[in-house]
Amino acid sequence: MLKMFIESFKNLCSSPETIKYPFAESPEPKGYRGVIEYNEDLCIFCDKCENICPPGAIKFVVSDFETGKKEYNYNPYLCIYCGACVTECPKADEGCLVQAQTRTPPLGRVVPKGEKLGYFINRIDNPKEVESKWREIEKLNIKTKEEYKEYKKQQRLAKKKAATS
């Protein structure tokens, strides 16, 4: 008991261990797993990141059937920041998908914007819409993929027809 008294008095004189968080800064540690950044120019649309993502926070929507171009939609509020997409990405070394060391601000009055965050979050202005719009994206993801599959099938059939005739 006496030892603890001495320890407590020592602590009275020493500087505090805690920080006053909202007023003092709490920087991210080195190597922090933060937000996922995407570079569309390097992407080959292999869908590997979409397939591995455990919470389903990455969804591609096919925008152009002829070139096979897809729109990358990323929901930072659904993301669990595990980094599985980055390890799976074949072009990660070149910087197609990178895990940055910045954290996403809590969902308050504004939505974070950025060129590298994909199409979804940049098209939303009202934070209350994030959830409902993401459901639409999920539906679009399934719908456009099926349509794209059908389109490709038709094209293959047409090609076959042209080759036989």
Add this chain to the structure above:
Amino acid sequence: MGKIIVPFGSQHIALPEPVSFLFETENEIITNVEAHVGYVHRGIEKAAITKFEFNQLPYLTARVCGLCSITHAGAVVHGLEKLLNIEVNKRIDYLRMFVVELDRIHSHLLANGHVAEVVGYENLFMQTFKIREDVMDVLERITGNRVQYDYQVIGGVARDIDSEIVEFSKKKLKTLKDNVLKIMDFNDSDYTFGLKTKGVGVISKEMATKFNTAGPIARASGFATDARAEYDYLPFEEVGYKMQLRTSGDVWARNMVRFDEVLNSIEMCENILDNLPAGESKVKVKGRPEGEVVVRVEAPRGECFYYLKGSKQKVLDRVRIRVPTYANIPILKELFVGAKYSDAQAIVLSFDPCMSCTAK
């Protein structure tokens, strides 16, 4: 004097997680107890066989529990690697062992802090949590996150460590060791702490064997059981693992056995950092899981059991999880009968119950 039923939980000031006990008391003495454990059921076993593919499972099972997320992810990774016939190199084994032991350190320190808090020793609780920050910093630096580590993946670890992290960890572990010895001394020699913990909730070795207890609770009663020694999923013996045993079996012994294990784990971590083998931190993964496998790993709270079954599909057929707290509930009920109601909090917390694991 009639019997009075006193509810303890599901929301209680002493409990970090929801569990409910209904104590039937006569005066101060508990005569009967009823336990309800399923307050945080999330259906993870079902989700693992319907919604998630096998390569997403480590990320899912890591969310079973916040404290032993490394153990759960590790268990499922060991099982899947057996099903996929993947051999990992020594460096991966050592890195995995390193995070597993760090996980054990911070979990044990949290448990001991909580015991100190519920017996009314708030000061010791704060001291324990203060020193726990060091190991949290090391884990955060290695894995990139403070709570959800996602470090063990199929075929290796998510990221390698460099010499800078090794130096950082060594420095932190050294201060941690000094601090743990100091806190251990407070636990050991403090008179008031002893009054509330010594001779409270005693489990004899016969009881521990009969009720098949797991983890530090069994080892505090002198029942030598440890999955690290019994199953060779990781080479713990190589880095200086020693089984820690105490014999008195009360709340105090359970605290002290956890401190012994913390010191042993720190020693193991230092050995790992000194003898880290060279090699890749990841091996190639191919194929789909086929067959069935049983995995037993030592979680901070005891033996954690996983059963996995796959049939060359992306989604597994069956995932079964049995966690150590579930194995310890029967003896917990037995201990309450005849104990004083005022000791109930200390007994519950000395078991270090993890309800989110149990209900999953």
